Amino acid sequence: MDLKRARGRLHLQSLRIPPPAVLALLYLGSVIVGGLLLWLPVSTQEQISLFTALFISTSAVTVTGLSTVDIGTTFSLFGEAVIMVLIQLGGLGLMTFAVLVLSAMGIPIGMPQRLILREDLNQTTLNNLTVLVRIIFSVALLCEAVGVLALAWVWVPQFGWAQGLWYSAFHAVSAFNNAGFALFPGSLSLYVGDPVVNIVIPALFILGGLGFIVVGDIYQKRKWSRLTLHSKLMLVGTAALIVWGFVTFAALEWNNPGTLGDLPDTATKLWASWFQAVTPRTAGFNTINTAEMHDSTTLMTMLLMLVGGGSTSTAGGIKVTTLIVLILATAAFFRRSTTLHVFGRSLKMEEIMKVMALTTVSMLLVALGLFAVSISHDGNFLDLMFEVTSAFGTVGLSRGATAQLDTFGLTLIMIIMFIGRVGPLTIGFFLATRSVPRVRYPAGQIYLG
Amino acid sequence: MDLKRARGRLHLQSLRIPPPAVLALLYLGSVIVGGLLLWLPVSTQEQISLFTALFISTSAVTVTGLSTVDIGTTFSLFGEAVIMVLIQLGGLGLMTFAVLVLSAMGIPIGMPQRLILREDLNQTTLNNLTVLVRIIFSVALLCEAVGVLALAWVWVPQFGWAQGLWYSAFHAVSAFNNAGFALFPGSLSLYVGDPVVNIVIPALFILGGLGFIVVGDIYQKRKWSRLTLHSKLMLVGTAALIVWGFVTFAALEWNNPGTLGDLPDTATKLWASWFQAVTPRTAGFNTINTAEMHDSTTLMTMLLMLVGGGSTSTAGGIKVTTLIVLILATAAFFRRSTTLHVFGRSLKMEEIMKVMALTTVSMLLVALGLFAVSISHDGNFLDLMFEVTSAFGTVGLSRGATAQLDTFGLTLIMIIMFIGRVGPLTIGFFLATRSVPRVRYPAGQIYLG
Ligand SMILES: [K+]
Ligand SMILES: [K+]
Incomplete structure (x- = not known):
């Protein structure tokens, strides 16, 4: 059977270890090496325990951003650099792995025609894959470089060249990879009304969270009507979630003195609402005090964190397309329709x-x-529910519960972050390998992992 | 088309109003009449507001059991009798409606052969339906009568004939209909270690919560191998949930002084664990202080409340069979199997x-x-989450939040109780009318509403 042969070949490529296991082992290895590096005295300004080092390392590799210590004051420049590298490895590793699996499965990805890895696995040569990986890395580094320049415009005047550029680099990498680590106490609260920070950081994490496939598709097609179904769903779903989050956050928190109420002017309140509407899509930065939000706003934020961003992206969660299919299927069911239609394409029952x-x-x-x-x-x-949801979605927003947990609780949070990162990809792998590459009728293909 | 004609005829039977709308209107009417009756001075020992009366009426008709006042001390004997009648109407109305819809749709129900309403809707004469309703009522009254006798054994010696029998009748009706209203302060906490109360009350609400179809099937077949797939799934699922709830509750609460910790002996602790394991299946009585449970136990109780009991029963929730199919489908997916098999029958993709x-x-x-x-x-x-879950599942367990809500919050709880009761039946109606009655291959039929 086609499917079996395809899987057999893929296993062969990975020395007979299934790709998800390879990914899990690579991530585990990165966590351990990263933890040991962060434990070195040279990494910290005041010595931390090995457990804390491993927690931070897990949080960085899984691009979550939860932390039991203040990053900026605890770590040395070397330690911060280690964290940045771990974030970059975790975020890019993720994107690369997802795209490689999908392309190896013969699922077309939004790339220039000559690079599309077609259904026949024989075309998936090592050379092709190398080119693909190089392109992913180039796109990521380009985005991050532009981000560094834009952020430097704010931070170089404030902190001087050396520290200003370092802050810009760290936060650009942290943002594009949806890691949410910040070097300031209170995350980005100091810049709650700063237009540049409020545009550049979200632009980076939204771009990173849309997924490589969508970004590649937009880059290649440049016209709405020619985009793939997956790209259209991702763009519409993302826009809808952002608008909903923005309006609801502003409405619920406008007069809350702990969050928007005491901000100096309407513009700042609107910037803060915008930021809090986009950050739950697994970015994890914050410009207001997350712990001061009303219960209703907290619940809404948790729902956004559960949904997360896009497949083959640096974001976590069940993914935007999964939510859309869930809603469409339910609606179709109550309309007594046996097929799903959206943007003129049908979705398979599978x-x-x-x-x-x-x-x-x-x-x-x-x-x-x-x-x-x-x-x-x-x-x-x-608060506990918020923290677990944040860990599962690898978001990193916190109402302070993580800092209060004992070792048992923290170990569980580490496991949840790890599963939250590696799990959906593993499931995505199952989903991808499950479909027979050659479709028999023109159905729209979307990614759900 | 068969389906369309079938629906057309059913509408005709109900004067062209769709059955779910009829049900909703009947329930709404009962709530209003009940509320007005409870508002009468003769119903109460101390005057209550019309809003409170409507809340209690909604809670009774939807067989939930949430309350803002203490039932035993607030209402007169007349008021208590009104509540009992509302519970009986709500519970039996529910069961009857569900069974009528399913049988009208040609779905076989576990009844003596001569009564099965077959696929041809022409056989669904008014006479047949009357017989069916009479049987349902007889079974319910028989169960309740046995319950009254058993409970009288405890309460007549304690309270004398008049009050003892009244307590027995009220609690038997409240239990069989999964209403959870009790006349004692603290629900049944006084009887935490009483074997009779701990056996009779749960027996009534488990029986009522299994559903008429399962009870009828067991009564008719009396052999495991001959039971329908639906009955087997319900019995196995119910047993599994009870065992899980019992073991977990005992393990988590054994030393909690607010719940099991201060109980006099091991037997009482075990009885209390048993009771708290079965009551979340939408019964709503309690023998320990719900508000004193650990957070972990509270979460487990909420999950049990969400699942609830069986279709065509007096219980609420998403239903045991829904949970089972959810788990089986997920497991099948990861086994890369395209069909669901359980107990030697297949389940349709639909x-x-x-x-x-x-x-x-x-x-x-x-x-x-x-x-x-x-x-x-x-x-x-x-506490708020617990209360909303309790209202949705029409359970009635409370950690005290309902008593603290303002009119806006209470109105929402009333709406959630109403939707929690009428909604799944409406969805069940859609599910039933959606299937074509004549199946083309031998698939097991289960009920999910
Ligand atoms: K994050
Ligand atoms: K109840």
């Missing part, structure tokens, strides 16, 4: 199976993780 | 669509309800 499997596993994971963490921690349940 | 639609709508409802309630209430989020 997509529904995928969506259900992915959503069920995710919800079970979050519920189980929350249950396990709550066993050792009777405290503010909302 | 069931997966049903399960996904039902689960998605339910989760959205709970999230939206919680979001709406939390807008006007910044407090203990866990």
